Amino acid sequence: MAFHEVRFPDDVSRGARGGPERRTQIVELASGNEERNASWANSRRRYDVAYGIRRVDDLAAVVAFFEARNGRLFGFRFKDWADYKSCPPSQIPEPTDQGIGNGDGTTTAFQLVKRYTSGGQSWSRTIAKPVTETVRIALSGVEQPSGWSADTTTGVVTFTAAPGAGVAITACFEFDVPVRFDTDKLDVTLDLERLGSITSIPLVEIRR
Secondary structure, eight states: OOEEEEEOOHHHHTTOEEEEEOOEEEEEOTTSOEEEEESOSSOEEEEEGGGGOOSHHHHHHHHHHHHHTTTTTSEEEEOOTTSOBSSOTTSOOOTTSEEEEEOOSSOOEEEOEEEEEETTEEEEEEOOOBOTTOOEEEETTEEOSSSEEEOTTTOEEEESSOOOTTOEEEEEOBBOEEEEESOSOOOEEEOTTOOEEESOOEEEEOOO
């Protein structure tokens, strides 16, 4: 799918509203009990960035960005200020934040992931759009300043030499969410004082 490796304006995304969405089918039985089935294995994030527009210049920047992406045609990067790094928002990323695999002496490529854990349950999220120069890698808890590279368009970390068998591979990073506009129309309002607004600007995460 066509994708532009450019980030939506940070000044606007900071005021966005949205988050993860899941789809669950619930069937209520005659007894009053219910059965629940997950239609999606993974969540999908949705946002409305209209809430981040505070100035007429913000409005102009969003319109320009929308036009350059051809509406829904091209995907792009979006910074979710509530969830954009490998550690909790108040902490500083460390190369032992997230486990991304274990060495076997043969495999050289590992996908960046972020795990969400609560009450003994966890879910792993594929990180496909790490931010340039924020990725750090450790082997068995020891940071590795070289010997690897990270593809910021896919989130795949590749080692020049395969980590040895049983070696724990961990990483830290900041990341963007791959999204697209979920509309082909912007409903712009410009009042007499030349202050602009847009009723709704929906974005939806692109899942590959």
